[in-house]
Amino acid sequence: MASHNSAASAATEQIVMIEGMHCGGCALALEQLLQRQPGVTQAAVNFAADIALIGWREQKPDFSLLKKVVSRLGYTLHEQPDPDLSRRQAAHQRKRLQWRLAVAVVFGMWSMMPALLVYLYPLGAIEANMRWPLALASGLFAIPVLLYSGAHFYRSGLLTLRAGQPGLDSLITLAVLASVTISVWQLQHGSAHVYFDVAVMLITFQLFARLIETNVRRRAAEVVGRYFQQMPDSVLPENSAERVPCDTLSPGDKICLTAGEQLALDGIVVQGTGLLDAAIITGEHEPESIEPGRELFAGSRLVEGEIILAITATAGQRRADRLAHTISTLLTRKSALQRLTDTIARWLLPVILLAALLGTMTVLLQQGSLQQALAHGLAVLVVTCPCALSLATPLVITLGHAQLLKSGIMLQDLPALEAAADIELVVFDKTGTLTTSxxxxxxxxxxxxxxxxxxxxxxxxxxxxxxxxxxxxxxxxxxxxxxxxxxxxxxxxxxxxxxxxxxxxxxxxxxxxxxxxxxxxxxxxxxxxxxxxxxxxxxxxxxxxxxxxLRPGISTMLKQLVEQGRQVKILSGDTAAACHQVAARLGLNESQILAERSPEQKLRFIASCASHCKVAFVGDGLNDGPALAAAHLGIAVGNTSAATGGAADIYLSKGAAAVPFTLAWAQRARRLMRQNIGWALAYNLLIIPAAMAGWVQPVLAAVAMSLSSLCVLLNSLRIQ
Known part of the structure; x- marks a missing residue:
């Protein structure tokens, strides 16, 4: 969990934007690079949101130096998040992946066809003199895939190698390079034992996995931008007939607010009375009377009356801005499964390289030919490629996504599944979540x-x-x-x-x-x-x-959660009387109700619960954003605000009634993901010794690698 100490966060941490990241490997390399810089005590990079958290203790690091260091790896560091730029980057990234995958599929099929005929030669499918031309054709058709579709992985693989943090892309790059090098060498010596099809399969499988991951996780990139979209960008100064931009005013300046308008800046009422709807901030379902001396926060809406306020906080310093910073900070955390996969990938490369080298040397020491030794080493590289490992998580989510969408459930972050599987306590906002507005x-x-x-x-x-x-x-x-x-x-x-x-x-x-x-x-x-x-x-x-x-199905939903062995509480900004009345109708006792809580109090309560149990928070208002981000699992429901939807891990369009099904589905999904990862690791542990011993030839290695991915696919199909 990220730190929830806002005062310390403001003094020792800063959220920055990193432009140009392509995958989780990029984020991992950047984390390690930033952590090694002078003055930096903490660095956490979130690939999905294009943001990074830079922490320090006493003196703020030299950000101009950090920019130079990051630029050497091909990225750009911005000291302030830019939601518009992040959205453009996400759209551009998806489009490029789609084009690369299209090229890989089209030309990959043409490359596989002649390779398949070569494999069928022992069965008499082709004449002997046709093997070499077909092998050459397989290589020629693979050129667009190798040069265009695979470039995405080569760049990321080389960058992570330079940072000393090789990951899946480094393994893919190495396997493709070895396959192509040996294949070209074989063609030059008149042999038809080529492995272009192996490289094509690796690239195509990985592009498919990367596109899945990008489409699911990139939704988080708009969290902060959506949060600010809830606020007007202009105000009406006192004694003025024209609105002016918010950033032209300073604390102490006076502005007017009339009925129906939303407040853009924090301020204190100095004149006038009215009826205020502060549900977007406090969750209070009923408008309240306001009078001079009352402090109001940006996002509130004046239902009736007309007031004049003295500005207390401008854009960037508002209460909503502080809440947005809290959300950004919490989004940089990583799930255990994600960290496990990163660790496995980090250690897998040296293990595979060592195994390939030992296999090659073994053949040479046994007086084998150089061609045999290279083929032996390639078999180790190809058969241990982490295709199945990288598909283990996204396949489960993709194959189950159609089922979730039918139930009105949308995943907004991959780690949400892992978090949802272990939930012990479910905390609900009341207004708009359990009840209608x-x-x-x-x-x-x-x-x-x-x-x-x-x-x-x-x-x-x-x-x-x-x-x-x-x-x-x-x-x-x-x-x-x-x-x-x-x-x-x-x-x-x-x-x-x-x-x-x-x-x-x-x-x-x-x-x-x-x-x-x-x-x-x-x-x-x-x-x-x-x-x-x-x-x-x-x-x-x-x-x-x-x-x-009460929303339909709420009573049944709470009973299902209790039957699943989970605790239930209501955490609301509404009055105690209103909360207890709803609780009585739902069969809940007073110990399960926490009323009249501000967004900050909600955040502290959720953080406190999260320190000793796995907690999910279910809400629908902007005031729920920090609590959604602080919980192990944030669930946004109904006609939620854009900001809340972005801060949440899961969005339930049909309301909170789907919470029990979502948690049960997540348990099954995580179990399948763990099985996939376990299978991929067991496969490598068994196949590496076999390949080193010479029992697996390169052609069989390519088939085994494909079968490994197929096993992961078949196991993932069980989610449906």
Whole structure:
């Protein structure tokens, strides 16, 4: 887990962008390179998001030096993340991989056809004098694959070698180089024992795996950019008729905010009152009254009223900016399976090289020919190529992706599967996750002269133009009702609404407001405060009690999680009364409820839980972003904000009801991935001694390598 100490993070860490990375091997090489630089105590590179975390203790490292060092490996370091550039890089990378794979498939088939005929010569498929021309044809057709499609791996392989951190690309480069070199040497000496098809298979398989990995993981590159897209980029200064860019203002400057507008900068209210919707920051489902002296944060929306604020934080220093930095920091962490694969790849290259060298020397010491010795060494290189190892993880995800999409489940990061398999505690945000954002009518209590129908119609008439959540709940309950738009509608922030029509005056709002206007209101108030009291022409007409509507399948979902042996908690920014009312309807006890928590408090709670158990957080609002990123598994649900969707590992478009299925599916997927990795390692441990002993010829080595990948593919098919 990344550090959650924001104060220390601001002083000793910085998020930078690295442009030009092609794969996880690039990120691994850059990590090792940056960690060796003066003053750098920590370096963590996230290939998916094109970002790196640079840490130091006392004196900040010389970033101009870091830029030069990174540029020597062919990359570019930017001191600030650039989401637009990252998106362009991701699109360009995917397009290039698609073209390289297309060329590899087309020309690779033509290269394999003559090679197959050569393999079938012992069965009498071709004449002896046709073997050499067919071998030459196999090499000629392989040229586009070798020079264009494989260039992606050669560059990355050489860069990681230069950094002293060879990985899968280094192994692929070495195997392709050896296959082509020996094949050309064989052709020059009139032999048809060539291995161009081996090189073609390696490149094609690896391009396929890389395209899968890129398509799945690159979605994380837009996290920070999406986060900021939630905020306006301009504001209206006081005593001005034109909006100006946010970056032209300084702390202390005053800005105006009118009803319906979203706040772009943090500030303190200095004049005016209103009704504020801060759900995007706090998760509070009901708008709250604001007055001078109240501190507001960027992202909040003014529902009613008009206010003037004094800016306390400009772009880059806002609370939302600090939350975005926290998310970026947490995204640099790596999963255990990913670290394991990196470690295996790092040690596999010297083992394979040593085995190939020993195999070659053994033949020479036994008085064998140089051709036999080289073929022997090539067999070791080819048969131990890590194709199966690199396909072990992405194949499981790709083959199961169609099944997940049908269930409305979208993976946004590969390590999510590993995390989901071990979840012990599932923490839910309440509003928008377990409940809908629109209140639901709980019950009606009309006065003596009113009926249920007349009371509902009166409420609809009064709140005809209102954007208050209660008004939305009324309209949802009365889809066919017709409202009377005539007369004059007035709204008093935090109090209620007044409708003056030819038939008199009608009021709808809080009890104390009606009482202040001389209306006698019964001493009765809903526990969660979501009640609407109404009056008609000076007489009390009744009230409508609202409660939050549970999303379909939520009760069943919670029972399934308990049956799976997982703990369940609700963590919300909403009031304690509202949270406990929902919990009672779901059969949860008070110990499972944590209410009135700010985004920072949510983050601290999730971090605390994550220190002693595997925790998943399920949410849908921008205020959930840090908690989603801090959890071992972040799950975004429903009509989530773009920022939250990016910060999460998994996105459930059909809501939280799919959480149990997702976790169970992840357990099966991880089990298959571990089996694939285990098979790939066992294969290498068994085949290396056999190849060194001369029991595996290069042709059989190519077949064995393909069969190894086929076994991984067949095992991965079980996910469906």
């Amino acid at each position: 629109t209140p639901q009518i709980a019950h009606l209590e009309p006065a003596q002269d009113e009926t249920n129908a007349s009371l509902l119609q009166l409420a609809a008439d009064i709140l005809y133009h209102s954007a208050h959540p209660v008004a939305l709940g009324l309209r949802a309950a009365l889809p066919e009702a017709t409202a009377a738009p005539g007369g004059r509608h007035l709204s008093l922030a935090g109090q209620g609404s007044r409708w003056q029509s030819p038939n008199g005056e009608a009021l709808a709002g809080k009890a104390h407001w009606l009482q202040s206007l001389g209306i006698k209101v019964p001493a009765q108030q809903p526990a969660n405060g979501m009640g609407l009291h109404l009056a008609r022409n000076g007489r009390y007409a009744g009230y409508i009690a609202f409660h939050e509507a």
